[in-house]
Amino acid sequence: MNTNFFNQIAQLEYTGVLQLNISKGIENNLVVSVLVLNDACGDKAKNLIPSVTINATPQEFDEDFFQKITTPVQKISGLLVDMVAFEKQMDEVRKQSAMEKEKTDKAKKEQEAKDKKYKDAMAKVDELEKEGRHRDAWMKVPDATEYPEMAEEILKRKKSLSDKFSAPNLFASVDEISQPLPDKVEQSHLIEPEREVDSLGEQAI
Known part of the structure; x- marks a missing residue:
């Protein structure tokens, strides 16, 4: 008997795992629940997504089972895919945030070290000035x-x-040394040799 069941499953558009649970209900009915699973989604909110549950006779399932589950399966699968994409975006945001925080912390530490170096240098300047x-x-x-x-x-x-x-303070003594000698000092130096000559002349006589 060819039911094309798996061919129709293959035609469903979903990402992840399609899980079917079949149990017997009352009055020869069947209860079928369809659950879409996506292991790539780490958000715990996915556990709140309900399964698609149908209670019908076997004949009704044969007639329109796939028509009833196609839209819900696609919506649930799309929701899980969106959640995965959102998680990846949030991971990137957290990564960028961590990088920015690291850069900020590094810049802050460098600035603190620079400020300390400046304060220490100026403290030494104060000490030497005192x-x-x-x-x-x-x-x-x-x-x-x-x-x-x-x-x-x-x-x-x-x-x-x-x-x-x-x-001016450093070279004040040099300026004083370069001042011209008084006239009296210069004249005394000119007269002294003549006295020496007269003295020698007297000794020679």
């Missing part, structure tokens, strides 16, 4: 190119320190 070592303090001031957001503060601090060991 000790009167202004030139050493000036050398320890961070480079403004490394901290563009603090450039104004850095430049002001460098100028403040450089003013305390400026060139």
Whole structure:
């Protein structure tokens, strides 16, 4: 007897596994439940999807069983496929979110380390300035190119320190040495040799 049962099953459009449960009902009826399963779907909500259940006589099943289940099976299968796609999208979102969070955390840690380095350097500058070592303090001031957001503060601090060991103070003694000798000193140096000559002349006589 050729019923074409499996040929008609093959023509159904569904993704996953089609599970049929057949049990006997009252008055020679049959109860058939059709359940569409999709293992790719990890959403527990899929367990809430009901099976397609039909209670009819064997003759009625032979006449229009596939007409009754075709639309529900396609809808359930499509719903499960959509749930799988949604899960994949959510996984991608979570992945991207985790990557963004990792990037944010990394940038935050790098900024914190940079801020600490700046604060430590400026604390050393303060220490050296208190000790009167202004030139050493000036050398320890961070480079403004490394901290563009603090450039104004850095430049002001460098100028403040450089003013305390400026060139006029350092070379004041040299300027004093370069001043011309007084006239009296120069004249005394010119007269002294003549006295020596007279003295020698007197000794010679």
